[in-house]
Amino acid sequence: MAIGNIALAGLDREQLLHMHYQMVLIRRFEEKAAEEYTLGKIGGFLHLYIGQEASGVGALSALRPGDYVASSYREHGHAILKGVDPKLVMAELYGKATGCSKGRGGSMHMYSNEHRMIGGQAIVGAQLAIGTGIGFACQYQNTSDIVTVMFGDGAVDEGAFHESLNLASLWKLPVVYYCENNQYSMGMAVTKAWAVTSLEPRAAGHGVAYEHVDGMDVLAVRETMQRAAERARNGEGPTLIESVTYRFRGHSMTDPAYYRTRDEEARWRSTRDPITLFEEQLKEHDLITDDEINATNERVDGEVEEIARFAEESPVPDADELYEDVLADGSGAIAWRNKPSTPRD
């Protein structure tokens, strides 16, 4: 089974170890962010990706650099995996001028034109409608680029989910709708929010291909995404992937998670940790040793310290930045004609 998985994934050892490194990096990045948040260096909300690393690494490793990703507010990892320098992501969390959104966005709004990371959205489900539109642009311009829309189980409850799937199916748009079902929309369990607790019939209702995958199995996720991406690139239209995962932390830093038991959390952490599962799989096939794992951990620890130092030492935005970039032409509510006013009499 495991041998088959690795062979099927068609990845060499270097590629597999890189995926392992990415998983460790985004976990450690989030742990560092949590530390800095408690120290007051990061403000606002902070939604951590811890526990969902296989879901992100598996999915985005199957994409090409020119492919677009539109995401949610739990997107630090997605931005990093899309190629945005983790230093710029951390600087954004710190609200610094060097942040990937110049410090104007924050935790929920990582963006990079260069890397086609089309933003984290803090309005649940908005990225489904927007991602569908990007898919239309890809189709209109006859490119082979595709769009992956990343969203949680909560976004499924929004009307945008249905409007998007219907249109993408109707127009055969090159979009992969990737639902990271971490089983809770904030405190609401999917079993309480969904009348039907599988997304398969919803996909079928819109004529959209459906795939279900264990979101804790990075190679299975990757293979699933590869199939969906191929369908999108071949003009066969959208796929809805339901990747079942679990966030090990609360919804945000202020969430004590009273809506689920500590037992449930402990069970997931001890038996379904995606990094541990991948390490076991790699060890089983003599692709990694404990020493190598330790070395990766140490390397990442050093990198994350460097990332945090960069954010710490970066300048805050200038006060002049306040009014910049509202509109391209710099206009505000009043279009002054730039002449001095003449006092009366």
Next chain:
Amino acid sequence: MRTITFRDALREALREEMARDERVYILGEDIAGYGGTYAVTKGLFEEFGEKRVRDTPLAEEIIIGTALGSALGGLRPVAELMTINFSLLASDLIINSAAKFRYMFGGQPSIPMVIRMTAGGGAQRGAQHSQMLESMYAHIPGLKVVIPATPYDAKGMLKSAIRDDDPVLFIEHELLYNLKGDVPDEGEEYTVPLNRGIVRREGKDVTLVTFSRMVHICMQAAEELAKEGIETEVIDLRSIRPIDLDLVLDSLRKTNRVVVAEEGWKYYGTGQGVSALIYEHGFDWLDAPVGHVHGRDVPMPYSKPLEQLALPARNDVIAAVKAIVPQPAGAR
């Protein structure tokens, strides 16, 4: 020059910009085979084909989502939302996304998106099809809100809106579609900026500041007032956001009296906003309080006599002007 309707002027703008730029496409409910609810897009499907004239399902959120996403992906969409009343179903994406992205994402994305919408009352469409709502959107930084009153401006401003790199809400009053006016011959290229009002009539006694269909009602009122010796200056704002405030203040310095006239509701809207700007920037020049003509503070009723009572009319404008302008000696 030729005389064409407001509707035809809009269609010419769409056709010319689509011919000029392959990235421009239009989308909306029934805009292709049907030709548009108000026939603005009639014939464009036959001319440009399915790729560039896209009928959409009846789903406002995904119409704007598609437009917005495709703008991020390099296209220049013109979405038709049938009426501004329906835009509320897409107002999340307009306000929370389109208006925010350039700023929130550090100046990286451009959103060259136009949303065309019919607005206004007077055709007995009832409470859910007769609103103005321009002031709701004009409240939001990151949007442009324009509202032409003549065929010339309809064409010239729509062309400018399509070429603009930011989201432009383009509001068309339903009762203006059949209005005829002078427009340069086809092939005579012109545009109208999105940040300039225009003086429709010069006068020395009082300034009427207005926009959209109320421009024409104010022009009629000005004719009447002239017979009584009151010379009214009429300013058509054309753009609500950004507003050409200097044009208003220049006129104020000449007349020292202003009446703001709009079809929408009185409270917290464009009229009160403009009045506040006049007080803020032109208080010393005022010889009387700023007058305000507006729609009545009720949902629009269907019954014709009630609807007519709810809408501001020529006599309301005349009364508001007379309330702040000293009567000429000869007219007493």
